[in-house]
Amino acid sequence: xxxxxxxxxxxxxxxxxxxxxxxxxxxxxxxxxxxxxxxxxxxxxxxxxxxxxxxxxxxxxxxxxxxxxxxxxxxxxxxxxxxxx
Amino acid sequence: xxxxxxxxxxxxxxxxxxxxxxxxxxxxxxxxxxxxxxxxxxxxxxxxxxxxxxxxxxxxxxxxxxxxxxxxxxxxxxxxxxxxxxxxxxxxxxxxxxxxxxxxxxxxxxxxxxxxxxxxxxxxxxxxxxxxxxxxxxxxxxxxxxxxxxxxxxxxxxxxxxxxxxxxxxxxxxxxxxxxxxxxxxxxxxxxxxxxxxxxxxxxxxxxxxxxxxxxxxxxxxxxxxxxxxxxxxxxxxxxxxxxxxxxxxxxxxxxxxxxxxxxxxxxxxxxxxxxxxxxxxxxxxxxxxxxxxxxxxxxxxxxxxxxxxxxxxxxxxxxxxxxxxxxxxxxxxxxxxxxxxxxxxxxxxxxxxxxxxxxxxxxxxxxxxxxxxxxxxxxxxxxxxxxxxxxxxxxxxxxxxxxxxxxxxxxxxxxxxxxxxxxxxxxxxxxxxxxxxxxxxxxxxxxxxxxxxxxxxxxxxxxxxxxxxxxxxxxxxxxxxxxxxxxxxxxxxxxxxxxxxxxxxxxxxxxxxxxxxxxxxxxxxxxxxxxxxxxxxxxxxxxxxx
Numbered sequence: 001x002x003x004x005x006x007x008x009x010x011x012x013x014x015x016x017x018x019x020x021x022x023x024x025x026x027x028x029x030x031x032x033x034x035x036x037x038x039x040x041x042x043x044x045x046x047x048x049x050x051x052x053x054x055x056x057x058x059x060x061x062x063x064x065x066x067x068x069x070x071x072x073x074x075x076x077x078x079x080x081x082x083x084x085x
Numbered sequence: 086x087x088x089x090x091x092x093x094x095x096x097x098x099x100x101x102x103x104x105x106x107x108x109x110x111x112x113x114x115x116x117x118x119x120x121x122x123x124x125x126x127x128x129x130x131x132x133x134x135x136x137x138x139x140x141x142x143x144x145x146x147x148x149x150x151x152x153x154x155x156x157x158x159x160x161x162x163x164x165x166x167x168x169x170x171x172x173x174x175x176x177x178x179x180x181x182x183x184x185x186x187x188x189x190x191x192x193x194x195x196x197x198x199x200x201x202x203x204x205x206x207x208x209x210x211x212x213x214x215x216x217x218x219x220x221x222x223x224x225x226x227x228x229x230x231x232x233x234x235x236x237x238x239x240x241x242x243x244x245x246x247x248x249x250x251x252x253x254x255x256x257x258x259x260x261x262x263x264x265x266x267x268x269x270x271x272x273x274x275x276x277x278x279x280x281x282x283x284x285x286x287x288x289x290x291x292x293x294x295x296x297x298x299x300x301x302x303x304x305x306x307x308x309x310x311x312x313x314x315x316x317x318x319x320x321x322x323x324x325x326x327x328x329x330x331x332x333x334x335x336x337x338x339x340x341x342x343x344x345x346x347x348x349x350x351x352x353x354x355x356x357x358x359x360x361x362x363x364x365x366x367x368x369x370x371x372x373x374x375x376x377x378x379x380x381x382x383x384x385x386x387x388x389x390x391x392x393x394x395x396x397x398x399x400x401x402x403x404x405x406x407x408x409x410x411x412x413x414x415x416x417x418x419x420x421x422x423x424x425x426x427x428x429x430x431x432x433x434x435x436x437x438x439x440x441x442x443x444x445x446x447x448x449x450x451x452x453x454x455x456x457x458x459x460x461x462x463x464x465x466x467x468x469x470x471x472x473x474x475x476x477x478x479x480x481x482x483x484x485x486x487x488x489x490x491x492x493x494x495x496x497x498x499x500x501x502x503x504x505x506x507x508x509x510x511x512x513x514x515x516x517x518x519x520x521x522x523x524x525x526x527x528x529x530x531x532x533x534x535x536x537x538x539x540x541x542x543x544x545x546x547x548x549x550x551x552x553x554x555x556x557x558x559x560x561x562x563x564x565x566x567x568x569x570x571x572x573x574x575x576x577x578x579x580x581x582x583x584x585x586x587x588x589x590x591x592x593x594x595x596x597x598x599x600x601x602x603x604x605x606x607x608x609x610x611x612x613x614x615x616x617x618x619x620x621x622x623x624x625x626x627x628x629x630x631x632x
Contacts, residue, residue: 018173022326025161025326026322026323027161028319030314031315032315034312037297040300041296041297041300041371043300043312045157045161045313046157046371049165050165050363053164053360053363056165056172057356057357057358059169060355061356063176064352068352069348072181073184075188075623076183076184077348
């Protein structure tokens with residue numbers, strides 16, 4: 001179980017990872033060019049964003065592994081059936 | 086005829102699933118069973134159905150149509166931004182909504198808002214705005230159904246009849262199957278359109294003589310700009326990253342979060358969601374762009390001609406003629422035209438069924454509106470206590486019929502393309518409503534007055550955009566019409582595709598102002614009771630414990 005300092009550091013790093021991935025969406029560097037054609041047919045701008053989707057999947061794996069709301073899950077599972085409204 | 090026959094067989098199968106789900110319920114007339122499948126969905130159905138619910142006609146027909154006219158930018162605008170924002174909101178917001186639903190028995194987001202902020206009528210206002218914004222999204226499904234059946238049958242089934250058939254099929258399985266039937270149908274549909282999207286990509290690629298040669302030919306043609314983003318401004322591109330905030334705020338997605346059996350089912354959904362987006366959107370967008378090289382498909386050539394005429398002579402043409410050219414260049418049927426040209430009849434039918442599957446994803450919205458009406462209005466205003474739970478389910482089913490008829494009539498009258506209609510009203514409006522959920526779940530000091538002010542702001546802003554666009558005619562492709570300037574900057578402009586505020590789409594200022602309104606009004610008004618706040622924000626264990 002991480003100490004308070006490690007927990008804050010982990011939270012900070014994960015937040016930074018989210019911000020960096022969000023910023024990478026704005027890929028101005030491939031704005032005006034179609035070449036190289038990846039696999040001979042995919043314009044680079046499109047291939048970049050396909051790769052970006054895979055990166056988003058990796059980011060989500062990281063978040064699910066290291067920032068899963070365990071406490072919320074345990075509390076909800078513990079309470080079992082919802083109380084009638 | 087063969088493709089149409091296969092599509093009709095598919096539609097019959099879908100109806101059967103709805104009836105089968107009805108039988109599985111064994112005649113139970115229980116609210117949680119009909120509207121939430123008894124909170125019992127497993128991981129596979131949860132992922133596939135949630136993804137299918139988000140991917141409507143807009144995703145498959147709208148994306149290829151938009152890519153046909155605007156190029157590869159379509160993927161970055163909607164797909165890759167959704168790939169990061171939607172799973173993130175599912176992880177942060179969806180899991181909390183699920184936990185609160187589990188512990189408090191919520192079925193709709195308005196129930197959560199009413200309880201969280203200790204309010205009644207403000208919840209009704211939120212319901213009204215959500216319902217008004219959701220209806221256009223349902224209309225998209227009917228329009229997509231009409232377009233698809235018309236194209237698959239080669240014009241044999243007219244738009245009005247195709248829309249009617251799709252509306253009837255969706256209404257039937259939602260009516261009988263409720264959430265369970267809808268989730269099963271969505272799962273089947275998602276599997277179909279993911280699989281057939283890949284097959285379509287291979288078949289159309291081979292039919293066009295290989296995508297490599299088509300891509301090279303495209304790059305040496307005047308249409309090479311479609312392979313880059315040179316005609317799109319970076320601020321417009323950035324604006325689109327705000328649109329996927331709408332996903333979690335759409336009531337059908339919030340409600341769907343409550344159907345998972347365990348919170349753990351969000352794990353795979355969150356991780357695999359971006360990959361599912363890529364699997365569906367990449368082929369659709371690429372084929373949409375490549376359709377510009379389909380020189381042997383006359384109806385596609387007509388669209389290209391209309392686009393060229395609008396771009397070169399648009400400034401000098403009268404408004405009626407410009408509108409006529411815009412209608413001609415609408416390309417929501419471009420994928421179907423490619424299939425008809427390059428796939429054998431039986432395969433075109435199967436692929437048409439796959440596309441049909443995507444088009445029919447409006448079922449969840451219909452069910453959600455029915456759920457909201459019966460829970461947030463009928464049950465809240467004593468209907469359930471007076472007439473009983475069975476009457477509530479009957480009321481929900483009657484609402485499904487009424488809503489489908491309204492959506493069908495509206496679809497016959499709606500002139501705009503699937504894509505723009507969805508983006509301009511439903512997506513923008515729900516994105517701007519997302520601060521409501523965030524404030525309810527994460528900010529102790531948020532208040533009902535903040536929620537009311539935010540909701541009223543969103544409604545007013547959506548109406549203002551609609552009125553502005555009706556009053557100021559869209560210019561032809563090229564520079565926008567600047568209506569207001571401040572300090573040398575274009576404050577408000579009418580663009581060929583919509584409206585720009587300081588160069589951004591309206592969704593950007595709308596979301597930011599929503600958050601600001603929520604913050605300022607909540608800070609100035611009394612908070613809910615300590616007891617309520619303590620239920621939503623229980624004391625945390627000492628730091629170092631698990632998150």
